[in-house]
Amino acid sequence: KTPYVVTSKSYTAVAVNCAAKTGEWIKSRLGQHKSLHIKSSLHDLVTEVDKGAEQMIRKLILTHFPQHVILGEESVEPGSEASKRALEQAQEEEYLWVVDPLDGTTNFVHGFPFYSVSIALAHRGEVIVGIVYDPMRDELFVAEKGKGAYVHGNRMQAAPESKLSESLLASGFPTERDRALPGNLAGINALAPQVRNIRTAGSAALHMAYVAAGRLTGFWELNLNAWDLAAGSLLISESGGRITDTFGKPYHLGVRDVVASNGLIHDAFIGALKDGNAQG
Numbered sequence: 081k082t083p084y085v086v087t088s089k090s091y092t093a094v095a096v097n098c099a100a101k102t103g104e105w106i107k108s109r110l111g112q113h114k115s116l117h118i119k120s121s122l123h124d125l126v127t128e129v130d131k132g133a134e135q136m137i138r139k140l141i142l143t144h145f146p147q148h149v150i151l152g153e154e155s156v157e158p159g160s161e162a163s164k165r166a167l168e169q170a171q172e173e174e175y176l177w178v179v180d181p182l183d184g185t186t187n188f189v190h191g192f193p194f195y196s197v198s199i200a201l202a203h204r205g206e207v208i209v210g211i212v213y214d215p216m217r218d219e220l221f222v223a224e225k226g227k228g229a230y231v232h233g234n235r236m237q238a239a240p241e242s243k244l245s246e247s248l249l250a251s252g253f254p255t256e257r258d259r260a261l262p263g264n265l266a267g268i269n270a271l272a273p274q275v276r277n278i279r280t281a282g283s284a285a286l287h288m289a290y291v292a293a294g295r296l297t298g299f300w301e302l303n304l305n306a307w308d309l310a311a312g313s314l315l316i317s318e319s320g321g322r323i324t325d326t327f328g329k330p331y332h333l334g335v336r337d338v339v340a341s342n343g344l345i346h347d348a349f350i351g352a353l354k355d356g357n358a359q360g
């Protein structure tokens with residue numbers, strides 16, 4: 081059982097409590113979802129569990145911080161244009177929570193036990209708290225700006241590999257296949273011959289948490305949304321890793337084509353994507 085109790089009104093405590101409670105509830109619904117709908121395409125699914133999880137998180141956050149604004153995946157119209165617009169409207173807010181209530185819906189629907197709850201708090205557009213929770217393994221990844229990144233109390237450090245040839249990478253197949261799949265496949269073509277291996281396990285937020293924990297050397301994906309990346313971005317930067325767009329420009333909430341790594345392989349990683357014409 082997850083032993084978290086909110087003892088103060090700190091942002092991190094509330095975020096941890098939200099992620100833990102919501103994650104436990106999602107896990108209790110595994111194999112039992114009742115509705116399955118298609119959003120923007122046949123690759124883009126939603127269940128009542130995604131929506132219920134977002135409602136739980138909203139309620140908990142607003143109980144503690146009624147003035148704050150929440151950008152949550154299931155409250156935005158499907159498709160990347162609508163997400164870009166929603167982010168543009170929200171990102172100037174003083175305190176903005178960026179929430180993916182269930183990252184890895186396809187896995188959840190199929191009973192593939194790899195999905196997460198991702199919660200970030202941004203202050204005037206800069207992520208200051210990032211939480212990713214994996215209820216299947218009861219693993220809680222927490223980062224606070226300037227204070228490091230931890231998995232269940234142990235400080236995380238990005239992986240030591242310094243060469244692409246020693247690297248284990250991850251990626252994902254984007255929901256809007258027409259928009260991003262060619263670049264994504266070009267990236268796999270370019271990198272597969274050069275690295276130890278590539279995983280696509282189906283939760284961008286957990287992939288990023290694994291880069292922070294040193295379990296993956298790097299991760300890239302095209303056309304992701306702010307809620308997929310916000311929490312993981314702080315885990316990466318606070319664990320000594322590096323996170324940029326596919327051209328090497330620093331991460332901000334509007335970045336959709338992302339490259340995250342331990343830092344050591346970053347330039348070579350981007351170089352390989354460039355050579356493979358895979359920058360999106």
Ligand code: IPD
Pocket residue numbers: 125180182183184185186251252253254255281282283284285301303304308
């Ligand atoms: C998806 C997951 C997946 C990634 C997709 C995302 P969702 O998020 O992060 O790993 O490849 O691009 O849309 O829809 O399950 O929250």
Ligand code: CA
Pocket residue numbers: 124125153185
């Ligand atoms: Ca989704």
Ligand code: CA
Pocket residue numbers: 180182183184284307308
């Ligand atoms: Ca997601």
Ligand code: CA
Pocket residue numbers: 130153180181182183184185
């Ligand atoms: Ca989601």
